[in-house]
Amino acid sequence: MNIGNRKNISRINEYETRLSDLYEEYYDKIARYVYVHISNKEEAEDIAGEVFLKALESLKSYREQGVPMQGWLFRIAHNLTVDYLRKMNKRRTVPIDSVVLQGNDNPANTAEKNIEFEWVTEAMRQLTTEQREVINLRFFGGLTSKEVGGVLGKSGGAVREMQRAAIEKLRGIMGVER
Amino acid sequence: MTEDFDRILDECIDRINRGDNLADCLSDYPAYSEKLKPLLQSMHDVQKTYTFTPSADTKRAARQKFHAALGKRRQMTPVLSFFKVIPRPAVWATVAVLVLAIVGTLVIRPILNSPTLVPSPDGNFAFLISDEPNDIGDFESLNVTISRVGLQAAGSVRRLEFTPETKTVDLTQLQGEHSQEIWRGNAPAGQYSQVYINVSEVKGKLESTGQIVDVKLPSNKLRISMPFEVTVDTVTSFTFDITVVATGNNGKYILKPQIGNSGVRQEQKLLE
Numbered sequence: 001m002n003i004g005n006r007k008n009i010s011r012i013n014e015y016e017t018r019l020s021d022l023y024e025e026y027y028d029k030i031a032r033y034v035y036v037h038i039s040n041k042e043e044a045e046d047i048a049g050e051v052f053l054k055a056l057e058s059l060k061s062y063r064e065q066g067v068p069m070q071g072w073l074f075r076i077a078h079n080l081t082v083d084y085l086r087k088m089n090k091r092r093t094v095p096i097d098s099v100v101l102q103g104n105d106n107p108a109n110t111a112e113k114n115i116e117f118e119w120v121t122e123a124m125r126q127l128t129t130e131q132r133e134v135i136n137l138r139f140f141g142g143l144t145s146k147e148v149g150g151v152l153g154k155s156g157g158a159v160r161e162m163q164r165a166a167i168e169k170l171r172g173i174m175g176v177e178r
Numbered sequence: 179m180t181e182d183f184d185r186i187l188d189e190c191i192d193r194i195n196r197g198d199n200l201a202d203c204l205s206d207y208p209a210y211s212e213k214l215k216p217l218l219q220s221m222h223d224v225q226k227t228y229t230f231t232p233s234a235d236t237k238r239a240a241r242q243k244f245h246a247a248l249g250k251r252r253q254m255t256p257v258l259s260f261f262k263v264i265p266r267p268a269v270w271a272t273v274a275v276l277v278l279a280i281v282g283t284l285v286i287r288p289i290l291n292s293p294t295l296v297p298s299p300d301g302n303f304a305f306l307i308s309d310e311p312n313d314i315g316d317f318e319s320l321n322v323t324i325s326r327v328g329l330q331a332a333g334s335v336r337r338l339e340f341t342p343e344t345k346t347v348d349l350t351q352l353q354g355e356h357s358q359e360i361w362r363g364n365a366p367a368g369q370y371s372q373v374y375i376n377v378s379e380v381k382g383k384l385e386s387t388g389q390i391v392d393v394k395l396p397s398n399k400l401r402i403s404m405p406f407e408v409t410v411d412t413v414t415s416f417t418f419d420i421t422v423v424a425t426g427n428n429g430k431y432i433l434k435p436q437i438g439n440s441g442v443r444q445e446q447k448l449l450e
Contacts, residue, residue, distance in 0.1 A: 013293075016248060016251065016252070017296060019248075020244075020245075020248060020296060020298075023241065023244060027232065027237055027240065027241075028231065028232055028237075031230075031232045032228060032229060032230065035228060035230065036228050041230055041232075042236075044232075045232045045233060045236045045237070045240070046236070046240075048232065048240065049236070049237075049239075049240030049243060049244065052240070052244045053243065053244060053247055056244070056247050056248060056251065116227055117227055120223065120224055120227040120228070121227075123224075124224070135224070138191055138195075139191075139195075139221060139224060139225050140225070140228060140229075142195050144192060145188050157181070157184075160184040160185060160187070160188045161180075161184055163184070163187070163188065163191070164180075164183070164184050164187055164217070167187070167217045167220055167221060168217065170220050170224065171216050171217055171220040174220060174223065175216070
């Protein structure tokens with residue numbers, strides 16, 4: 001076995017171990033990231049599981065060039081989410097019954113939660129696609145701005161600027177409509 | 179100025195993501211606190227709206243599926259890729275080495291075929307140690323240090339190894355129905371024919387005199403040949419039973435694997 005091939009195998013073995021280590025920390029975050037896009041918790045959980053299987057299948061193509069493995073997982077999550085939305089041909093409106101309720105919620109709380117959910121979703125929808133992605137990866141994916149930059153192909157500074165603009169916009173919309 | 183603010187806002191978001199509270203960040207940057215507060219409050223509102231905890235059942239099922247796929251890959255990769263990528267002259271050299279290995283030089287085999295399994299609390303395979311009481315009563319303590327555990331796949335030269343998470347066990351605490359789990363993780367599903375443990379040290383303290391004695395172990399390895407199956411969707415617990423016996427009246431003892439009490443069991447009484 002030549003050195004290059006041996007290195008390749010050991011690199012893939014190392015990536016497998018790292019992917020396995022990331023599972024516990026990132027499964028929930030990826031599920032939330034997907035949920036923000038599709039507003040369906042069960043489907044978001046299924047897609048989160050699929051992300052790791054897809055990552056495992058594609059490990060050969062993974063190269064650590066500026067994008068850490070967790071960032072790469074979110075790229076896969078993004079692609080699977082887009083596929084899902086395309087397949088469902090779903091408009092990104094949120095059905096009122098998609099908000100999961102606790103058993104002991106009273107009707108007034110339920111209605112309030114639904115209104116809150118629609119209100120935040122509407123505010124998110126008014127962001128540009130890139131701003132929404134920055135907010136989603138930062139708030140739900142828990143990635144740093146540098147890691148988000150790696151995923152989106154932007155500098156950390158550009159991400160921080162987009163992030164501030166996005167939150168100001170959200171604040172403006174939510175503040176006015178509240 | 180804006181750049182500074184962007185950086186501070188970014189730092190606060192990182193801190194909140196790590197579990198800090200909003201007030202701490204504001205108090206660290208009093209000059210910016212008026213501007214920061216509404217933005218971080220918006221972040222909190224958005225996170226609160228979308229945050230949910232995925233169902234434990236769905237997560238568990240997804241984890242099992244992932245580890246099964248990982249196990250399958252690991253089962254296939256080392257052997258296949260080894261032959262696929264090896265240059266032709268080296269193939270012959272390797273075949274020669276393998277032939278030698280088969281006819282007698284069994285030392286080489288573990289080097290070629292011993293991928294290491296990764297521990298996981300939710301794994302499908304658990305490895306336990308137990309002790310059949312023979313002469314264990316002679317000891318106040320009998321600490322056995324296990325450096326590696328290996329599984330031999332049935333009908334194949336392939337071996338899988340793992341390093342115990344708990345390396346040293348006191349056999350005096352593991353008599354009869356007692357056992358101690360020393361590793362849990364994911365093993366590829368399939369049929370296995372043998373389990374072996376590499377023992378690096380055995381230190382016994384005699385009950386009668388308090389003297390510390392070395393207990394002999396021929397070749398530092400204990401093996402149990404026994405067919406068993408590992409599946410993806412169940413937890414297979416393999417108990418490896420070890421017993422200590424006196425070799426005569428010379429005050430010497432040896433360790434032996436105890437096949438009768440070893441094997442795959444569904445329920446074990448574990449030590450806390």
